Amino acid sequence: MFGATDDDDLHDLDIIQEACSLGGQPMSNKGIKDIVDSCTDGPQLASQVATSSNDFRTKFIVEHESYMTIRSTKIRVSHNLSRIFDTNEDDVIIDYFIHGLGGNLEQFEPLLRLDDLCDRYFIAIDLPGFGKSEEYNDYSMNTIVEIAHEILIGILKDNNRYIKNCKLNIIGHSMGCYISLHYFQKYVDEFKVLSLILLAPPKLYISQLRKGYTLTRLILYALSIFPFAFDYYRTRFDQSKGLKSSGIRDFFHNNSNDNIDLQYRKLWQYQNNIQIKSKSIVGYLRGWEQVDWKNIEAIIKSQNLKSSLKLLVIGGNQDVVTPISDIQKFSDTLPIVDDKKLEIIENCAHNICFDRPEMICEIFLKDVVKKL
Known part of the structure; x- marks a missing residue:
């Protein structure tokens, strides 16, 4: 797409650039470069930010953010569905974004902005215990x-009005891929799922987290x-390293100092x-459930979803958290459907939407927005 000359591709490029541009976005009204220049990497960075x-x-x-209470827990959500309630529109398609372990809805920001620019509906959430949601x-x-x-049902209701015939594209990142697949299995009868879009998925089976793995269970319990x-x-041994801490080092591949947005x-x-x-991280690891791959395949066969369900897996070739070999196995294990695809982004690590925002937006625009 980049370097294309026809009008459609140039229009797409403009949309992608707008979705990824951070100019004028900080609530402090400071310039992006000024914010970057004001931060000093190292032990003092935590207190600065x-x-x-x-x-x-x-x-x-x-x-686009708001808060709702689910099971007496305050949950942060982000969505652009407000205008639906002012119309008679019932048959809608919604992109539902589910983040991974320790993540939050902001990690999808380029894709949320792309959706909004393309007049698509989106919902993103902070899972309980992460982002700005309560534990x-x-x-x-x-x-x-x-x-x-x-959360989804709550957003879709307005004064007891329910949007019927809602169709979903479920987008998960890392652990969110597992949650997305479990969600598909549990609620496939309630919503028509058009696609499962799985970003940087983890291993097929994480043996250390299985219920019978005593040592890991004891450590997590402690x-x-x-x-x-x-x-x-x-705090003491990792985050004190600033941008060299594991949460940045392992999630970003591009180390160019010339890219201010990066x-x-x-x-x-x-x-x-x-x-x-840490309490939330440990809680999610203790509650981990393996995916029942045979059940997913059985659902697709029994409900004749082979021709209607899209499966798209996207990974980075420099991801050390979920290496490309694991991503490939994950993709290969997904059931065969007519529209199944694996996309690998070059020079990209685990935080796909932040590390290579233009590339993930290009793929999403091409394989999701324009195909569904």
């Missing part, structure tokens, strides 16, 4: 899937009782990282 929160709150996210007392994956469903020990390690996104990610609670 923590006291400059409006530097890393963007106008798009603030404009919950049960992080078993089945419970989280139920909560994700309750950390759940004493989460401050994990907090201390993360440097800003790293600081933005780091600012989110230092707010993650």
